[in-house]
Amino acid sequence: MAQARTPRGKWIEEGLRALAAGGPDAVRVEPLAQSLGVSKGGFYWHFGDREALLGELLDAWERDVTEQVIERVESEGGDARERLRRLPEAIVPKVTTDIRTDLAIREWARRDERVAERLRRVDTRRMDYLRSLFAAFCADDDEAEARAMTAFSVWLGGHLIAADHHGRAPEEVRELVWQRLLR
Numbered sequence: 001m002a003q004a005r006t007p008r009g010k011w012i013e014e015g016l017r018a019l020a021a022g023g024p025d026a027v028r029v030e031p032l033a034q035s036l037g038v039s040k041g042g043f044y045w046h047f048g049d050r051e052a053l054l055g056e057l058l059d060a061w062e063r064d065v066t067e068q069v070i071e072r073v074e075s076e077g078g079d080a081r082e083r084l085r086r087l088p089e090a091i092v093p094k095v096t097t098d099i100r101t102d103l104a105i106r107e108w109a110r111r112d113e114r115v116a117e118r119l120r121r122v123d124t125r126r127m128d129y130l131r132s133l134f135a136a137f138c139a140d141d142d143e144a145e146a147r148a149m150t151a152f153s154v155w156l157g158g159h160l161i162a163a164d165h166h167g168r169a170p171e172e173v174r175e176l177v178w179q180r181l182l183r
Helices: 008-022 030-037 041-046 050-075 082-090 099-107 113-135 141-157 169-183
Strands: none
Touching: 008 030, 008 050, 030 041, 030 141, 041 082, 050 082, 050 099, 050 113, 082 113, 082 141, 082 169, 099 113, 113 141
């Protein structure tokens, strides 16, 4: 009886987990196969080599953190403020949308110009979208830009800040920031 092949998506998902945990150096065929409980031969059925997998990891990340999030927000309609309020909930919890994956890719981009270019493209798309939403109710372009940058910075950097918020939970502080941004 023929053994079923491990689906391509499983290799990508496991690769993203390894990337989030240890950066691109942690994405190795044999450890991925062990994690999946399969032989490494199945890897080569889907990918020509490790570089091909790394490219697919970046593709999955880019798709999941940009276009799919924007599509979810836009599909429910509403004005710009309503879409901005829904934005955090539109990020479906996946390995690709985990902040650890984003941070691992940012670190990788410091050493690899191709990854840096991809990161610039993704961040520019994210900022363009935020900017367009804030511009819908901010008459001043500078105000829309500042709010977009603040929103993006809070999403990305909020996970890195370990400060005490004087009795408030970090989620409460993020909510206060969003309330002010949406005025």
